[in-house]
Amino acid sequence: MKAVQKEFSRFADTYAHYNIIQNRVAQKLVDECKDRPQRILDLGCGSGTIAKKIAWPYEKFTGVDFSSQMLELHPKDDKIVCRMGDFNEETLFEELVNDEYDRIFSASSLQWAVDLDKTLYQISQLNAPISLAIFTSNTFKTLLETAGISSPLRCADEVSYLLGQYFRLETELVEYELEFESIEEIFAYIKKSGVSGGRNLLGYTQMKALMKNYPTKSLSFEVLFARN
Ligand SMILES: C[S@@+](CC[C@H](N)C(=O)[O-])C[C@H]1O[C@@H](n2cnc3c(N)ncnc32)[C@H](O)[C@@H]1O
Incomplete structure:
Protein backbone atom coordinates (compact mmCIF):
# COMPACT_ATOMS: atom_id res chain seq x y z
CA MET A 1 0.00 0.00 0.00
CA LYS A 2 1.34 3.44 -0.90
CA ALA A 3 1.80 6.16 1.70
CA VAL A 4 -1.33 7.98 2.74
CA GLN A 5 -2.01 10.95 0.51
CA LYS A 6 -3.79 14.01 1.78
CA GLU A 7 -6.10 16.31 -0.07
CA PHE A 8 -7.64 19.42 1.35
CA SER A 9 -10.82 21.14 0.25
CA ARG A 10 -13.02 23.88 1.51
CA PHE A 11 -16.68 23.22 1.94
CA ALA A 12 -18.95 25.58 0.03
CA ASP A 13 -22.53 25.73 1.13
CA THR A 14 -24.35 24.59 -1.98
CA TYR A 15 -26.23 21.37 -2.49
CA ALA A 16 -23.83 20.00 -5.09
CA HIS A 17 -21.03 20.28 -2.59
CA TYR A 18 -22.63 17.83 -0.22
CA ASN A 19 -21.12 15.23 -2.50
CA ILE A 20 -17.77 16.92 -2.83
CA ILE A 21 -15.75 13.97 -1.56
CA GLN A 22 -17.69 11.33 -3.53
CA ASN A 23 -17.16 13.50 -6.60
CA ARG A 24 -13.42 13.61 -6.07
CA VAL A 25 -13.31 9.89 -5.41
CA ALA A 26 -15.21 9.09 -8.62
CA GLN A 27 -13.05 11.54 -10.61
CA LYS A 28 -9.88 9.85 -9.37
CA LEU A 29 -11.19 6.39 -10.30
CA VAL A 30 -12.11 7.53 -13.80
CA ASP A 31 -8.92 9.59 -14.35
CA GLU A 32 -6.78 6.60 -13.42
CA CYS A 33 -8.60 4.25 -15.76
CA LYS A 34 -6.44 4.27 -18.89
CA ASP A 35 -7.85 1.24 -20.74
CA ARG A 36 -11.03 2.97 -21.96
CA PRO A 37 -13.29 -0.03 -21.20
CA GLN A 38 -16.20 -0.57 -23.59
CA ARG A 39 -18.52 -2.66 -21.40
CA GLY A 48 -24.47 8.45 -11.91
CA THR A 49 -21.31 10.13 -10.67
CA ILE A 50 -19.14 7.63 -12.54
CA ALA A 51 -21.22 7.65 -15.75
CA LYS A 52 -21.13 11.46 -15.84
CA LYS A 53 -17.35 11.53 -15.59
CA ILE A 54 -16.58 8.99 -18.32
CA ALA A 55 -15.63 10.96 -21.41
CA TRP A 56 -14.62 8.16 -23.80
CA PRO A 57 -17.21 6.57 -26.11
CA TYR A 58 -18.29 3.16 -24.78
CA GLU A 59 -20.52 0.32 -25.90
CA LYS A 60 -22.57 -0.30 -22.77
CA PHE A 61 -22.74 1.03 -19.22
CA THR A 62 -24.65 -1.01 -16.62
CA GLY A 63 -25.36 0.86 -13.39
CA VAL A 64 -26.65 -1.16 -10.42
CA ASP A 65 -28.11 0.32 -7.26
CA PHE A 66 -30.67 -0.84 -4.70
CA SER A 67 -32.24 2.61 -4.43
CA SER A 68 -34.85 3.40 -7.08
CA GLN A 69 -34.69 7.09 -6.10
CA MET A 70 -30.97 7.19 -6.90
CA LEU A 71 -31.46 5.29 -10.16
CA GLU A 72 -34.12 7.79 -11.22
CA LEU A 73 -31.47 10.51 -11.10
CA HIS A 74 -28.96 8.47 -13.13
CA PRO A 75 -28.29 9.69 -16.69
CA LYS A 76 -30.02 7.53 -19.28
CA ASP A 77 -29.44 6.89 -22.96
CA ASP A 78 -29.44 3.94 -25.33
CA LYS A 79 -26.03 2.78 -24.06
CA ILE A 80 -26.89 3.01 -20.36
CA VAL A 81 -28.78 0.29 -18.52
CA CYS A 82 -29.90 1.12 -14.99
CA ARG A 83 -31.00 -1.81 -12.91
CA MET A 84 -32.15 -2.33 -9.37
CA GLY A 85 -29.93 -4.76 -7.53
CA ASP A 86 -28.41 -5.40 -4.12
CA PHE A 87 -24.71 -6.30 -4.00
CA ASN A 88 -25.37 -8.21 -0.78
CA GLU A 89 -27.54 -10.66 -2.73
CA GLU A 90 -26.23 -13.65 -4.68
CA THR A 91 -29.15 -13.35 -7.11
CA LEU A 92 -27.73 -10.07 -8.45
CA PHE A 93 -24.44 -11.74 -9.34
CA GLU A 94 -26.18 -14.81 -10.79
CA GLU A 95 -27.74 -12.41 -13.30
CA LEU A 96 -24.68 -10.19 -13.84
CA VAL A 97 -22.49 -13.19 -14.68
CA ASN A 98 -24.50 -13.70 -17.90
CA ASP A 99 -22.89 -10.56 -19.31
CA GLU A 100 -19.27 -9.63 -19.93
CA TYR A 101 -17.57 -6.52 -18.61
CA ASP A 102 -14.28 -4.86 -19.50
CA ARG A 103 -14.13 -3.07 -16.13
CA ILE A 104 -16.10 -2.96 -12.90
CA PHE A 105 -16.30 0.35 -11.06
CA SER A 106 -17.62 0.91 -7.58
CA ALA A 107 -17.24 4.34 -6.00
CA SER A 108 -18.03 5.12 -2.34
CA SER A 109 -20.50 2.23 -2.02
CA LEU A 110 -18.88 -1.07 -1.01
CA GLN A 111 -18.20 0.09 2.56
CA TRP A 112 -21.90 -0.71 3.08
CA ALA A 113 -21.54 -4.36 1.99
CA VAL A 114 -22.84 -6.49 4.85
CA ASP A 115 -20.33 -9.26 4.09
CA LEU A 116 -17.56 -7.57 2.08
CA ASP A 117 -15.65 -10.85 1.77
CA LYS A 118 -18.60 -12.50 0.03
CA THR A 119 -19.37 -9.48 -2.18
CA LEU A 120 -15.73 -9.23 -3.29
CA TYR A 121 -15.68 -12.95 -4.05
CA GLN A 122 -18.77 -12.52 -6.20
CA ILE A 123 -17.27 -9.52 -7.99
CA SER A 124 -14.15 -11.60 -8.71
CA GLN A 125 -16.36 -14.26 -10.37
CA LEU A 126 -17.32 -11.69 -13.03
CA ASN A 127 -13.72 -11.92 -14.29
CA ALA A 128 -13.11 -8.28 -15.11
CA PRO A 129 -10.54 -5.67 -14.05
CA ILE A 130 -11.74 -3.51 -11.14
CA SER A 131 -11.62 0.12 -10.06
CA LEU A 132 -12.98 0.33 -6.53
CA ALA A 133 -13.00 3.04 -3.86
CA ILE A 134 -14.09 2.04 -0.38
CA PHE A 135 -14.41 4.37 2.62
CA THR A 136 -12.51 3.07 5.66
CA SER A 137 -12.55 3.53 9.42
CA ASN A 138 -10.51 6.72 9.77
CA THR A 139 -13.38 8.55 8.08
CA PHE A 140 -14.71 11.07 10.67
CA LYS A 141 -11.88 9.93 12.99
CA THR A 142 -11.76 12.98 15.30
CA LEU A 143 -15.53 13.23 15.42
CA LEU A 144 -15.96 9.57 16.37
CA GLU A 145 -13.16 9.79 18.94
CA THR A 146 -14.72 12.91 20.50
CA ALA A 147 -18.08 11.15 20.69
CA GLY A 148 -16.44 8.02 22.12
CA ILE A 149 -17.88 5.71 19.48
CA SER A 150 -16.18 3.31 17.14
CA SER A 151 -16.37 3.55 13.38
CA PRO A 152 -19.05 1.52 11.60
CA LEU A 153 -16.53 1.10 8.77
CA ARG A 154 -13.86 -1.55 8.32
CA CYS A 155 -10.23 -0.48 8.72
CA ALA A 156 -8.03 -0.09 5.64
CA ASP A 157 -5.88 -3.13 6.54
CA GLU A 158 -8.93 -5.39 6.73
CA VAL A 159 -10.32 -4.13 3.40
CA SER A 160 -6.88 -4.50 1.83
CA TYR A 161 -6.60 -8.06 3.12
CA LEU A 162 -10.05 -9.01 1.82
CA LEU A 163 -9.28 -7.53 -1.60
CA GLY A 164 -5.95 -9.38 -1.72
CA GLN A 165 -7.74 -12.72 -1.37
CA TYR A 166 -9.48 -12.36 -4.73
CA PHE A 167 -7.52 -9.84 -6.81
CA ARG A 168 -3.96 -8.98 -7.76
CA LEU A 169 -4.10 -5.23 -7.53
CA GLU A 170 -2.60 -1.95 -6.43
CA THR A 171 -4.08 -0.18 -3.46
CA GLU A 172 -3.71 3.41 -2.37
CA LEU A 173 -5.03 4.98 0.81
CA VAL A 174 -6.13 8.59 0.40
CA GLU A 175 -7.12 10.99 3.17
CA TYR A 176 -9.37 13.92 2.38
CA GLU A 177 -9.95 16.83 4.72
CA LEU A 178 -12.91 19.14 4.32
CA GLU A 179 -13.01 22.47 6.14
CA PHE A 180 -16.23 24.17 7.22
CA GLU A 181 -17.30 27.61 8.47
CA SER A 182 -19.09 26.27 11.53
CA ILE A 183 -19.81 23.15 13.51
CA GLU A 184 -23.48 23.31 12.39
CA GLU A 185 -22.33 23.03 8.77
CA ILE A 186 -20.38 19.90 9.64
CA PHE A 187 -23.46 18.18 11.02
CA ALA A 188 -25.61 19.36 8.11
CA TYR A 189 -23.01 17.88 5.79
CA ILE A 190 -22.99 14.51 7.54
CA LYS A 191 -26.77 14.40 7.38
CA LYS A 192 -27.17 15.45 3.75
CA SER A 193 -24.15 13.94 2.05
CA GLY A 194 -25.08 10.30 2.66
CA VAL A 195 -21.56 9.46 3.86
CA SER A 196 -22.97 7.90 7.02
CA GLY A 197 -24.93 5.46 4.84
CA GLY A 198 -28.24 6.68 6.18
CA ARG A 199 -27.34 5.43 9.65
CA ASN A 200 -27.84 7.66 12.68
CA LEU A 201 -24.52 7.32 14.38
CA LEU A 202 -25.50 9.47 17.35
CA GLY A 203 -28.53 10.07 19.50
CA TYR A 204 -29.82 13.60 20.20
CA THR A 205 -27.97 14.04 23.52
CA GLN A 206 -24.72 12.66 22.12
CA MET A 207 -25.07 14.99 19.13
CA LYS A 208 -25.61 18.05 21.36
CA ALA A 209 -22.56 17.19 23.48
CA LEU A 210 -20.49 16.59 20.40
CA MET A 211 -21.46 19.93 18.86
CA LYS A 212 -20.17 21.59 22.03
CA ASN A 213 -16.93 19.64 22.27
CA TYR A 214 -15.84 18.96 18.69
CA PRO A 215 -12.35 20.49 18.55
CA THR A 216 -11.99 21.37 14.85
CA LYS A 217 -13.98 22.81 11.96
CA SER A 218 -13.00 20.06 9.60
CA LEU A 219 -13.95 16.50 8.76
CA SER A 220 -11.58 13.82 7.60
CA PHE A 221 -12.30 11.01 5.18
CA GLU A 222 -10.22 7.93 4.42
CA VAL A 223 -10.70 6.05 1.18
CA LEU A 224 -8.97 2.90 -0.04
CA PHE A 225 -8.58 2.84 -3.83
CA ALA A 226 -8.01 -0.53 -5.48
CA ARG A 227 -7.41 -1.17 -9.16
CA ASN A 228 -5.85 -3.70 -11.46
C1 LIG B 1 -22.41 7.33 -1.34
S1 LIG B 1 -23.40 6.74 -2.65
C2 LIG B 1 -22.25 6.66 -4.00
C3 LIG B 1 -22.94 6.73 -5.33
C4 LIG B 1 -22.03 6.82 -6.54
N1 LIG B 1 -21.27 5.60 -6.75
C5 LIG B 1 -21.09 8.00 -6.40
O1 LIG B 1 -19.88 7.80 -6.50
O2 LIG B 1 -21.56 9.13 -6.23
C6 LIG B 1 -23.61 5.01 -2.23
C7 LIG B 1 -24.58 4.29 -3.15
O3 LIG B 1 -24.52 2.89 -2.87
C8 LIG B 1 -25.83 2.38 -2.94
N2 LIG B 1 -25.84 1.12 -2.17
C9 LIG B 1 -25.56 0.96 -0.85
N3 LIG B 1 -25.68 -0.34 -0.51
C10 LIG B 1 -26.02 -1.01 -1.65
C11 LIG B 1 -26.28 -2.37 -1.94
N4 LIG B 1 -26.24 -3.30 -0.98
N5 LIG B 1 -26.58 -2.73 -3.21
C12 LIG B 1 -26.65 -1.78 -4.18
N6 LIG B 1 -26.42 -0.46 -3.98
C13 LIG B 1 -26.11 -0.08 -2.72
C14 LIG B 1 -26.69 3.48 -2.35
O4 LIG B 1 -28.04 3.35 -2.72
C15 LIG B 1 -26.03 4.72 -2.94
O5 LIG B 1 -26.59 5.08 -4.18
Whole structure:
Protein backbone atom coordinates (compact mmCIF):
# COMPACT_ATOMS: atom_id res chain seq x y z
CA MET A 1 0.00 0.00 0.00
CA LYS A 2 1.34 3.44 -0.90
CA ALA A 3 1.80 6.16 1.70
CA VAL A 4 -1.33 7.98 2.74
CA GLN A 5 -2.01 10.95 0.51
CA LYS A 6 -3.79 14.01 1.78
CA GLU A 7 -6.10 16.31 -0.07
CA PHE A 8 -7.64 19.42 1.35
CA SER A 9 -10.82 21.14 0.25
CA ARG A 10 -13.02 23.88 1.51
CA PHE A 11 -16.68 23.22 1.94
CA ALA A 12 -18.95 25.58 0.03
CA ASP A 13 -22.53 25.73 1.13
CA THR A 14 -24.35 24.59 -1.98
CA TYR A 15 -26.23 21.37 -2.49
CA ALA A 16 -23.83 20.00 -5.09
CA HIS A 17 -21.03 20.28 -2.59
CA TYR A 18 -22.63 17.83 -0.22
CA ASN A 19 -21.12 15.23 -2.50
CA ILE A 20 -17.77 16.92 -2.83
CA ILE A 21 -15.75 13.97 -1.56
CA GLN A 22 -17.69 11.33 -3.53
CA ASN A 23 -17.16 13.50 -6.60
CA ARG A 24 -13.42 13.61 -6.07
CA VAL A 25 -13.31 9.89 -5.41
CA ALA A 26 -15.21 9.09 -8.62
CA GLN A 27 -13.05 11.54 -10.61
CA LYS A 28 -9.88 9.85 -9.37
CA LEU A 29 -11.19 6.39 -10.30
CA VAL A 30 -12.11 7.53 -13.80
CA ASP A 31 -8.92 9.59 -14.35
CA GLU A 32 -6.78 6.60 -13.42
CA CYS A 33 -8.60 4.25 -15.76
CA LYS A 34 -6.44 4.27 -18.89
CA ASP A 35 -7.85 1.24 -20.74
CA ARG A 36 -11.03 2.97 -21.96
CA PRO A 37 -13.29 -0.03 -21.20
CA GLN A 38 -16.20 -0.57 -23.59
CA ARG A 39 -18.52 -2.66 -21.40
CA ILE A 40 -18.69 -1.09 -17.96
CA LEU A 41 -20.38 -2.21 -14.75
CA ASP A 42 -20.87 0.26 -11.87
CA LEU A 43 -21.92 -1.26 -8.53
CA GLY A 44 -23.73 1.19 -6.25
CA CYS A 45 -23.92 3.65 -9.14
CA GLY A 46 -26.19 6.10 -7.28
CA SER A 47 -27.19 9.12 -9.34
CA GLY A 48 -24.47 8.45 -11.91
CA THR A 49 -21.31 10.13 -10.67
CA ILE A 50 -19.14 7.63 -12.54
CA ALA A 51 -21.22 7.65 -15.75
CA LYS A 52 -21.13 11.46 -15.84
CA LYS A 53 -17.35 11.53 -15.59
CA ILE A 54 -16.58 8.99 -18.32
CA ALA A 55 -15.63 10.96 -21.41
CA TRP A 56 -14.62 8.16 -23.80
CA PRO A 57 -17.21 6.57 -26.11
CA TYR A 58 -18.29 3.16 -24.78
CA GLU A 59 -20.52 0.32 -25.90
CA LYS A 60 -22.57 -0.30 -22.77
CA PHE A 61 -22.74 1.03 -19.22
CA THR A 62 -24.65 -1.01 -16.62
CA GLY A 63 -25.36 0.86 -13.39
CA VAL A 64 -26.65 -1.16 -10.42
CA ASP A 65 -28.11 0.32 -7.26
CA PHE A 66 -30.67 -0.84 -4.70
CA SER A 67 -32.24 2.61 -4.43
CA SER A 68 -34.85 3.40 -7.08
CA GLN A 69 -34.69 7.09 -6.10
CA MET A 70 -30.97 7.19 -6.90
CA LEU A 71 -31.46 5.29 -10.16
CA GLU A 72 -34.12 7.79 -11.22
CA LEU A 73 -31.47 10.51 -11.10
CA HIS A 74 -28.96 8.47 -13.13
CA PRO A 75 -28.29 9.69 -16.69
CA LYS A 76 -30.02 7.53 -19.28
CA ASP A 77 -29.44 6.89 -22.96
CA ASP A 78 -29.44 3.94 -25.33
CA LYS A 79 -26.03 2.78 -24.06
CA ILE A 80 -26.89 3.01 -20.36
CA VAL A 81 -28.78 0.29 -18.52
CA CYS A 82 -29.90 1.12 -14.99
CA ARG A 83 -31.00 -1.81 -12.91
CA MET A 84 -32.15 -2.33 -9.37
CA GLY A 85 -29.93 -4.76 -7.53
CA ASP A 86 -28.41 -5.40 -4.12
CA PHE A 87 -24.71 -6.30 -4.00
CA ASN A 88 -25.37 -8.21 -0.78
CA GLU A 89 -27.54 -10.66 -2.73
CA GLU A 90 -26.23 -13.65 -4.68
CA THR A 91 -29.15 -13.35 -7.11
CA LEU A 92 -27.73 -10.07 -8.45
CA PHE A 93 -24.44 -11.74 -9.34
CA GLU A 94 -26.18 -14.81 -10.79
CA GLU A 95 -27.74 -12.41 -13.30
CA LEU A 96 -24.68 -10.19 -13.84
CA VAL A 97 -22.49 -13.19 -14.68
CA ASN A 98 -24.50 -13.70 -17.90
CA ASP A 99 -22.89 -10.56 -19.31
CA GLU A 100 -19.27 -9.63 -19.93
CA TYR A 101 -17.57 -6.52 -18.61
CA ASP A 102 -14.28 -4.86 -19.50
CA ARG A 103 -14.13 -3.07 -16.13
CA ILE A 104 -16.10 -2.96 -12.90
CA PHE A 105 -16.30 0.35 -11.06
CA SER A 106 -17.62 0.91 -7.58
CA ALA A 107 -17.24 4.34 -6.00
CA SER A 108 -18.03 5.12 -2.34
CA SER A 109 -20.50 2.23 -2.02
CA LEU A 110 -18.88 -1.07 -1.01
CA GLN A 111 -18.20 0.09 2.56
CA TRP A 112 -21.90 -0.71 3.08
CA ALA A 113 -21.54 -4.36 1.99
CA VAL A 114 -22.84 -6.49 4.85
CA ASP A 115 -20.33 -9.26 4.09
CA LEU A 116 -17.56 -7.57 2.08
CA ASP A 117 -15.65 -10.85 1.77
CA LYS A 118 -18.60 -12.50 0.03
CA THR A 119 -19.37 -9.48 -2.18
CA LEU A 120 -15.73 -9.23 -3.29
CA TYR A 121 -15.68 -12.95 -4.05
CA GLN A 122 -18.77 -12.52 -6.20
CA ILE A 123 -17.27 -9.52 -7.99
CA SER A 124 -14.15 -11.60 -8.71
CA GLN A 125 -16.36 -14.26 -10.37
CA LEU A 126 -17.32 -11.69 -13.03
CA ASN A 127 -13.72 -11.92 -14.29
CA ALA A 128 -13.11 -8.28 -15.11
CA PRO A 129 -10.54 -5.67 -14.05
CA ILE A 130 -11.74 -3.51 -11.14
CA SER A 131 -11.62 0.12 -10.06
CA LEU A 132 -12.98 0.33 -6.53
CA ALA A 133 -13.00 3.04 -3.86
CA ILE A 134 -14.09 2.04 -0.38
CA PHE A 135 -14.41 4.37 2.62
CA THR A 136 -12.51 3.07 5.66
CA SER A 137 -12.55 3.53 9.42
CA ASN A 138 -10.51 6.72 9.77
CA THR A 139 -13.38 8.55 8.08
CA PHE A 140 -14.71 11.07 10.67
CA LYS A 141 -11.88 9.93 12.99
CA THR A 142 -11.76 12.98 15.30
CA LEU A 143 -15.53 13.23 15.42
CA LEU A 144 -15.96 9.57 16.37
CA GLU A 145 -13.16 9.79 18.94
CA THR A 146 -14.72 12.91 20.50
CA ALA A 147 -18.08 11.15 20.69
CA GLY A 148 -16.44 8.02 22.12
CA ILE A 149 -17.88 5.71 19.48
CA SER A 150 -16.18 3.31 17.14
CA SER A 151 -16.37 3.55 13.38
CA PRO A 152 -19.05 1.52 11.60
CA LEU A 153 -16.53 1.10 8.77
CA ARG A 154 -13.86 -1.55 8.32
CA CYS A 155 -10.23 -0.48 8.72
CA ALA A 156 -8.03 -0.09 5.64
CA ASP A 157 -5.88 -3.13 6.54
CA GLU A 158 -8.93 -5.39 6.73
CA VAL A 159 -10.32 -4.13 3.40
CA SER A 160 -6.88 -4.50 1.83
CA TYR A 161 -6.60 -8.06 3.12
CA LEU A 162 -10.05 -9.01 1.82
CA LEU A 163 -9.28 -7.53 -1.60
CA GLY A 164 -5.95 -9.38 -1.72
CA GLN A 165 -7.74 -12.72 -1.37
CA TYR A 166 -9.48 -12.36 -4.73
CA PHE A 167 -7.52 -9.84 -6.81
CA ARG A 168 -3.96 -8.98 -7.76
CA LEU A 169 -4.10 -5.23 -7.53
CA GLU A 170 -2.60 -1.95 -6.43
CA THR A 171 -4.08 -0.18 -3.46
CA GLU A 172 -3.71 3.41 -2.37
CA LEU A 173 -5.03 4.98 0.81
CA VAL A 174 -6.13 8.59 0.40
CA GLU A 175 -7.12 10.99 3.17
CA TYR A 176 -9.37 13.92 2.38
CA GLU A 177 -9.95 16.83 4.72
CA LEU A 178 -12.91 19.14 4.32
CA GLU A 179 -13.01 22.47 6.14
CA PHE A 180 -16.23 24.17 7.22
CA GLU A 181 -17.30 27.61 8.47
CA SER A 182 -19.09 26.27 11.53
CA ILE A 183 -19.81 23.15 13.51
CA GLU A 184 -23.48 23.31 12.39
CA GLU A 185 -22.33 23.03 8.77
CA ILE A 186 -20.38 19.90 9.64
CA PHE A 187 -23.46 18.18 11.02
CA ALA A 188 -25.61 19.36 8.11
CA TYR A 189 -23.01 17.88 5.79
CA ILE A 190 -22.99 14.51 7.54
CA LYS A 191 -26.77 14.40 7.38
CA LYS A 192 -27.17 15.45 3.75
CA SER A 193 -24.15 13.94 2.05
CA GLY A 194 -25.08 10.30 2.66
CA VAL A 195 -21.56 9.46 3.86
CA SER A 196 -22.97 7.90 7.02
CA GLY A 197 -24.93 5.46 4.84
CA GLY A 198 -28.24 6.68 6.18
CA ARG A 199 -27.34 5.43 9.65
CA ASN A 200 -27.84 7.66 12.68
CA LEU A 201 -24.52 7.32 14.38
CA LEU A 202 -25.50 9.47 17.35
CA GLY A 203 -28.53 10.07 19.50
CA TYR A 204 -29.82 13.60 20.20
CA THR A 205 -27.97 14.04 23.52
CA GLN A 206 -24.72 12.66 22.12
CA MET A 207 -25.07 14.99 19.13
CA LYS A 208 -25.61 18.05 21.36
CA ALA A 209 -22.56 17.19 23.48
CA LEU A 210 -20.49 16.59 20.40
CA MET A 211 -21.46 19.93 18.86
CA LYS A 212 -20.17 21.59 22.03
CA ASN A 213 -16.93 19.64 22.27
CA TYR A 214 -15.84 18.96 18.69
CA PRO A 215 -12.35 20.49 18.55
CA THR A 216 -11.99 21.37 14.85
CA LYS A 217 -13.98 22.81 11.96
CA SER A 218 -13.00 20.06 9.60
CA LEU A 219 -13.95 16.50 8.76
CA SER A 220 -11.58 13.82 7.60
CA PHE A 221 -12.30 11.01 5.18
CA GLU A 222 -10.22 7.93 4.42
CA VAL A 223 -10.70 6.05 1.18
CA LEU A 224 -8.97 2.90 -0.04
CA PHE A 225 -8.58 2.84 -3.83
CA ALA A 226 -8.01 -0.53 -5.48
CA ARG A 227 -7.41 -1.17 -9.16
CA ASN A 228 -5.85 -3.70 -11.46
C1 LIG B 1 -22.41 7.33 -1.34
S1 LIG B 1 -23.40 6.74 -2.65
C2 LIG B 1 -22.25 6.66 -4.00
C3 LIG B 1 -22.94 6.73 -5.33
C4 LIG B 1 -22.03 6.82 -6.54
N1 LIG B 1 -21.27 5.60 -6.75
C5 LIG B 1 -21.09 8.00 -6.40
O1 LIG B 1 -19.88 7.80 -6.50
O2 LIG B 1 -21.56 9.13 -6.23
C6 LIG B 1 -23.61 5.01 -2.23
C7 LIG B 1 -24.58 4.29 -3.15
O3 LIG B 1 -24.52 2.89 -2.87
C8 LIG B 1 -25.83 2.38 -2.94
N2 LIG B 1 -25.84 1.12 -2.17
C9 LIG B 1 -25.56 0.96 -0.85
N3 LIG B 1 -25.68 -0.34 -0.51
C10 LIG B 1 -26.02 -1.01 -1.65
C11 LIG B 1 -26.28 -2.37 -1.94
N4 LIG B 1 -26.24 -3.30 -0.98
N5 LIG B 1 -26.58 -2.73 -3.21
C12 LIG B 1 -26.65 -1.78 -4.18
N6 LIG B 1 -26.42 -0.46 -3.98
C13 LIG B 1 -26.11 -0.08 -2.72
C14 LIG B 1 -26.69 3.48 -2.35
O4 LIG B 1 -28.04 3.35 -2.72
C15 LIG B 1 -26.03 4.72 -2.94
O5 LIG B 1 -26.59 5.08 -4.18
